[in-house]
Amino acid sequence: MAGEQAWVTAGVEVAAGREKTWVAxxxxxxxxxxxxLQPPLAGTIVTPQLVAMWERLGLEWFALDPSSPSSTLVAPxxxxxxxxxxxxxxxxxxxxxxxIDMLNCGRLRVRGDQALDExxxxxxxxxxxxxxxxxxxxGTDMAPLLAAELAVWALGDPETAEGIEAGAxxx
Numbered sequence: 001m002a003g004e005q006a007w008v009t010a011g012v013e014v015a016a017g018r019e020k021t022w023v024a025x026x027x028x029x030x031x032x033x034x035x036x037l038q039p040p041l042a043g044t045i046v047t048p049q050l051v052a053m054w055e056r057l058g059l060e061w062f063a064l065d066p067s068s069p070s071s072t073l074v075a076p077x078x079x080x081x082x083x084x085x086x087x088x089x090x091x092x093x094x095x096x097x098x099x100i101d102m103l104n105c106g107r108l109r110v111r112g113d114q115a116l117d118e119x120x121x122x123x124x125x126x127x128x129x130x131x132x133x134x135x136x137x138x139g140t141d142m143a144p145l146l147a148a149e150l151a152v153w154a155l156g157d158p159e160t161a162e163g164i165e166a167g168a169x170x171x
Contacts, residue, residue: 005034009061009085010053011150013143014044014069016136021046021073022115022143023053026151028158029109033102035148037112044069047076054082061085063154065092065146068136085154095153096125096134102152110148119145 007025014021020040027034041049050062050073062077063085064070077084087095102108110116119142125135134149136142 005029005036007036007057007059009063009151009154010050010057010059011063011147011152011154012050012070012073013065013147013150014073015040015141015143016069017141018044018069020143021070022113022147023050024112024116024144024147024151025057025059026148026155028155031107031159033108033152033155033158035108035110035112035151037110037116037144037148039113040115040144044072047073047080050077051080051082059083061154063087063150065150067092068146069143087150087153091153092149095149099149099152107158108152113144115141115144116148119143 005027007027009026011024011026012021020042021044022040023038025036025038053059054062061083064073064077065087066074067089074084074086099108118140119134121140134142134145136146
């Protein structure tokens, strides 16, 4: 990459134990989606840090699953007029499938905190909305992986960056 990476979206996921909040940034580098898992934010009262991130990076979206521990961030971010993209159950399944598809075809570059590597190694699938998603409540903190999947979902195809649409995936 020449120059500094431009970040477009951020996936946000509160850890199941609520002790930290994970943020994954996503941007495009030609045909590649680039994800950078940030160091975790302490606790769950993180709206000021997220607003500061939005201001500093010029993000288009914060992607969240309102049916997850992150549900408590929706109202505070909305009250701060942050651009929030909420994932339905079908969107979470689409995010998971799209993330795997991007990895499998070599169109995804992932970097950042080693917690993402740990989550990927321990990930287990669960049935969701006619597809599959990551089992959130496994022994390992899955929030880093979920944040990364949501960031890529909100980014969409890096060539158009318009969001991943539902489709069919074979796993």
